[in-house]
Every structure is written in structure tokens, then in C-alpha cells.
Amino acid sequence: MGKALSRRNLLKTLGLITGGILTMPLHGFAETNLRLHIPDPKKYPAPIKPVTAITLGAGNRGTVYGNYALQYPEHLKIVGVADPIVIRKERYSEKHGIPVENRFVTWEDVFNRPKFADAVIISTPDNLHFGPCMKALSMGYDILLEKPIAPTEKECRKILALAKKTNRIVAVCHVLRYSPYFIKLRELIQKGTIGELISIQHFEPIQHIHMSHSYVRGNWHNSKETTPIILAKSCHDLDILRWLVGDSCERISAFGDLKWFKKENMPVGATSRCIDGCAIEKECPYSALKIYYRDRQRTHVFDLPTEEDKQGEAILDRLKTTNYGRCVYQMDNDQPDHYTTNLQFSNGVTAAFSMEAFTSYEGRRTRIMGSHGDIVGDMSQFTYTNFLTGEKTEWQQNSDAHGGGDWNLVSDWIQAVSQQNSGLLSSSIDASVESHIIGFTAEKSRLKGTTEKVIL
Template sequence: MGQNCSSRGTTLTMPSPVDVIVVGAGSRGGIYSHFASIHPQRMKVVGVADPREFARNQLKQLHRIADDNIFEDWHCLVEREKFADAVLICTPDRLHKEPAVAFAKKGYNVLLEKPMATTAKDCTEIVQACTQSGVMLTVCHVLRYDPTIHKIKVLIDAGAIGDVIHIQHLEPVGFYHFAHSFVRGNWRNEAESSFALLAKSCHDIDLIHHWAGGRRCVKVSSFGALSHFKKENKPIGAGDRCLECAVERDCPYSARKIYLDSVKKGHVGWPVSVICPSSVPDIESVTEALKIGPYGRCVYECDNDVCTNQVVNMEFEGGLTAAFSMVAFTEQMCKRKTVISGSKGELSYDGDEIRVFDFLTQKITKHTAPSNSPAHSIMSGHGGADYHLIDAFISAVATNDPSLIRSGPEETLLSHKLVFEAEQSRLEGRVVHCGAIDQSYMTEQH
């Protein structure tokens, strides 16, 4: 069991490596904290808070965390004297704001999983708390740290395509990824988490805002809906759970195929690792999870209500336009595709390499960027960007240099507000003029 709130510590001097506390020891918390295993001379995990005993104990054993620094409730950590340099907040979306504000006020530098929070008002309060306390805030927009995607920004800033005129950007979520996370999983229901554009695609709106280069978005419109994963589309003869379904063999979203068949092939990483929160995945534990847990449900019998497909159209200052599409029903998983049209050339990105066509010379130049992240590591996700993000944050804290952070407070707040404005447009069926977001929408989840 975790410690109760009666435990008290004393102020420690800040040594090197950077000492961090992990709040939320699930999938993302485990990934980011793994940096300490790769670079123990640069980062040390000295505390953890998570209501789940198994998750706490995993981090305790991996990082040899003292018993006095292990808690079920993060409030207990805040009550103590400050004993680390930074906190990694990887709680569920709706539980971001309170710990982020509390730890910032306590003087901790904050790495915060995206989205920042589930309302624009809460996002603003987080930024204000970090700014007023003089601490660094890194929001986990990992795509900014993908080496090849970062190269896109470098090329734009170097004038490779002249003035940016139009941006087309696609996020193919992946058919089984969407079923896992947004039909059966933690982000399936808006009231329990957040709407899909915020939970899944705030990365992408942030990138578009980033590529626009400081130009303010003035107008936004958006359309989207929940398609296919509805009770009326349930096949005749289908059961409520995949393990007891007569037509499971003909269903591409079968939980047996997504999880159990993966374990039989020796794959126990994501998404299999998510469905057994209290044990290491194996045939027995995964079978049991599919019998009684949420991931074994028929995709047509879940309480999901978030969009499966959505488009966002944006107009920025100076006439720059952008079009974003998110769709669940794709072969490729999260392999973004981008075309940026400029006055002097066109840049395209297929998820692997960048291609720049120069209008003057009519020549094509191809660009890639090495990941430089540890091979075969749990930190190799997002094209190695998971590694590069935490690397930048720890370097920034160690050297007191916030310029190393690519996803800092103010710009990230602006891109988050653009997400809320886009969703307001979708819900209200109208063009939204940016900066005039409805105050009720800033404080309530629709």
C-alpha cells in the first residue's frame, strides 16, 4: 500500500541528476520515467503517486524508490516540503489541472501529458500558475520532438518553400487503435475523458499552429460525427463480448484478434499491456480481462460517443489556410501525412521522409532525420519522439534553459484554445471567430 498523508520529508538540495516525481504510473508515466533507466546520471525517479498498487510497485522496483516517497494520492506529495526538481504528470485527462497547478505553486518544474486540461479555462490556469511560480512547463506534444517532423519546421523557417500559403494535414488513427482507445478504452466517452479532437488530435492542431509561424488563426470551422460504432450496426448474431460471439471471426475489431492473438505471438506491449493493469500480460490474464473487462466488449455495445471522423478548416492572418482531417478507419496507425504549399515550392511528408519540390528549378530534394533514440526501447515510440521530449525537458531543468523546450506554455495554450474553438464550431454548426470563444464553453465540457 502507498503511504498515507502523515509522512513528512525535509527539503533536499537539488543534486545532479535531476530528481523527478511521477504522478500517474500508467503507460505514459512508465515510458517517460524509463529515461532514468537509460540515463541514470541525468535523471532519477525519487517519488511516485498512483492509486493502483501494481503500478506503484512497478516503478518502485524499477527505480528503487524509497518507501517514504510512494503514495496512493498525489496530494500527500504536495503537502511535503519540496524534495525533487520536477514532476511528470501523467494522470487521466480530467485529472491534469489540479496537480499541475499545485506542483507548480510548490516550485516544481512540470512535464504535463497532453491535453493540458479538458477546458480552456483550466489550461489558462495551469499556464498562469507555472508563469507566476517561475517554473518550466513542458506539454507532451511529442510530435514536435519527432526529428523528421521537426525538420519540416526548420525547412519552413529557412525559406525552402517561400511563404506558407496552405497546409493539408491528415491523421490516420488506425482501425484497431481507434477501437482500443476510443471505443472500448479510456477516451471513448466525452463525459469521462474529453472529446476526440482534444484527446487525439491536439497534437495535430498544435503542429499546424506551429507551422503557421506565429500568425494568429482568425476563423475556424469544423464538422464531424460518430460513425459506424453504434448499436444499430451490430451484426446479426453477434454477442456482447468477443469471446462468446458467434460471428467474431468475421469482425475486424474482434478483441480476440487485437489482444489474445497478439499475446500468442509473443507481443505483450501496447495495446495488450494496457488491458491488464494489475499483472503482466499472458494468455491467462488477457483471457480473463477480455471476459470481464471493458476491452472484451463488442465495439457495437460500448458507451462510446466521441467522433470517429472530423475535419477542421482554419484561416490564419495573411490569408494562410489550413485543412485538418482525423479519421479512425485507416490501415496505417498515426502515420501523419502532410502537404504544405508555399509561394516558392511544395513540401510533402508521407510519415517517413520529406519531399521538397522547388518551383524555380523544378527539382526535388528529399530529407530525413535520424532518430538518435535508443533502439528497441519503450522510448522509441512516436518515431523516437518520446525519448527526445523527456531528453529536452531534463536538459532544460538541469541547465535552467527553457529554450530547449519546444512545447512551452504560451504557444501551447494558444493551440489548445484553437482546439476548443474548433469543437465549438462543430457543436454549434457555425464558423467561430477565434479569440471570441464562448465563456461557457471554456468552463464546461459539452
């Protein structure tokens, strides 16, 4: 019989109120000594002085991480920003009270100055991670680095090597490791609650509009100019699979292609831009006019004016002048819209990961199969079934898109920087490079049509 937990009891179960160790009856299986916790910014004492940081890239992710400083100013202070888009830079500067002399156009401008903060937050586009990261390390900055680490395996390995050489703190934003959902799943696996872990099925539904927005029209539409979609969208997921399994991945076989968003599927009457009198615009689920103008979805990329009466005109202007207004069938995109990866780990566990564009919903789905029980979840809840008794136990939680992990990551990073102890991080550069190599190997397998060994 199912067991529903109240919100307060759930928080107690997950350790969110006490900040304690996650615990659960073991149903007869051996418990390991692994200590797991959910980082909570309120439980940490403030550092002697706030960690000071410069944000490189004041877009969505830079804003998410920077907002932590507004909530916990005794822990983090943003003292500089670089962004070539004036409205982003100025809004960010005003929010954080950044002096004019610390507002920069490019990341290079920041490093033309002597070191003036403890750390940098790198939330630039994917193809602009390697340069600022290497420069920041060479100048002695600690780093919070948005994923993916870099567009190529060679660059990822170079960043790791320099981080080791300079002994700097580098946290990679694999925020799912800090989500209470995945922390609890890993705890159950580690404790043996489901017996011996046998296999995992993991599914990321991108959602059809998200796909068209980010990977057909958006910044990540061309893998050669940015990063393959398996890294750009799903290095989170490969990292989580590695983390849950607890052993190295040995072999990968991947399949996938770009099937729909290409010229041969363009409907008759379509124009190069949705705003140019397209004959089928009203019938197209990917219409830029529908998504951005009529429904006002994902308009944060347009850096709209604050005044609502001016926003419609600004959106129409962006649809005339940017890729976001172009027909999805006439872009120079090459990212696969369906991608399946099979992984075999050193301990014999297998995992199947599927990333799909054509869904009406978002939110990762997970199925974990063990010798004595299984778990089925969807980021907001999961159900554990005990094979011996048939009893089902259900958990539910409220969470953001990353399951509450964004600020939990920042909280641990601040502690690591203030104490100069990388051991406080779950998503350290060491751990993160391995899952990136898994992603690069998956892409090699997909392109070559071969099963590939993972070489760490």
C-alpha cells in the same frame, strides 16, 4: 532527379551527429536568422546534480519519460511514484529504486508530504491533469505535463495563469515539436525554401484498431468524462500546424461525427462481450478475442504478469471484467470517428486537418504548398520539389511513433529545470495553451455547425 541520402549523410544533414544548426541550400530565397536544433541528450553537459522528479501515473507515458532516467542517470533521477494500480507502481518503483516511503497510491498522497523533489511528471489520465498540476505549482514544483493540458479551456487558462504567477517551469508533452521530421519541415518553411507558404494539408490516420482500443473501449471513449478526441488525440497536430505556420489561428470550421461505432450498426448475433459466444466474433475485425487474446495487440493496458504461461488467462479475465472485452457497438462512447478541421491563420495561410479512424495504417501525412515549391511527407520521409528546376530532393529517417521527439523533449525540459530557464523549451505552457484553445474552438464549431473565431 531524386537524391537519396545514406543514413550517415542523412544524420549529418539533419544535424544529429554534430548537434549543429539545421542547414540546407536556399534555392534563391531569403534565409531568416531563426536557429533550430534537434535536442540531443548526449550533447548537453550533465547538471551539477540530477534533476529529481516524482512520476504521477506509471502507465505507458510515465514509463516512456521515466526511462530517460535509466539511460541518463546523471541528468534525471526518479525519486517517487504514485499509481493506484499496484503492479504498475511496484514495477516502476523497482526499476527506478524508489524507496517504499516514496511509493504512493494517489497524487493527493504525494502532496500531503512536504516538497521532496525538483519536479513532477504528470502522466495521469486526462481528467486528472488539472488537480495535480495546480497543486504542484502551488508547492513550487516544476512540471513535465502530458498532453492535453486539461479537459477544459477554463482549466488550461488557470494552469497558465498559476505557472506565470509562481514562475515555475511547465513543459507540455507536445513531442512532435521535437521530432527531426517536423523540425526540418519548419526550417525549410522559415528559410523560404518553398517560397511563400500558402497552405498545408495534414492527415492523422488513427488506424481502426487503435480507434476501437482507445476511443471506443478505452480510457478516452467518452468525451464528457475525459477530453474531446480533437484534444485527446490531435492536439499534437493542431500544435504542429500552428508551429509550422508561425502565426495565430483566426478562424475555424470543423465537421465530424460518430458514424460507425454505435448500436444501430451492431451485427445480428452480437453479444455484449466478445467472449460471451458472439455469433459473429470470428468475422468481426474489432473482436476483442482477436485483438487482445489471439493477436496479443495493445495488451500493455492489462498489466500482465511477467510469466508468459499466465498471460493468456489474465487477458481472458480482463475481457470478462473490463471495457476492453465489450462489444464496440454497445459502448457508451461518443467520440467522432471522422473529424475534419479547416483553419485560417492571421497571415492568410490556410490549413486543412483530417483525423480518420478507418484506416489500415498509422503515421501522420503532411503536404506543404508554397509559391515556389512543395513538400510531401509521412513522418519517416519527405520529398521537396523545386518548381523552377523540377528537381526532387528526398529525405528519410528511422523514427519511433513520435518521430524521435519523446526523449528530445525530456532532454530540453531537464535543461530548463536545472537552469531555471523556460526559454529553452519549444513546448512551453505559453505556446501549448494557444493550440489547445484552437482545439476547443474546433469542437465548438463542430457541435454548433458554425465558423468560430479563435479568442486567445
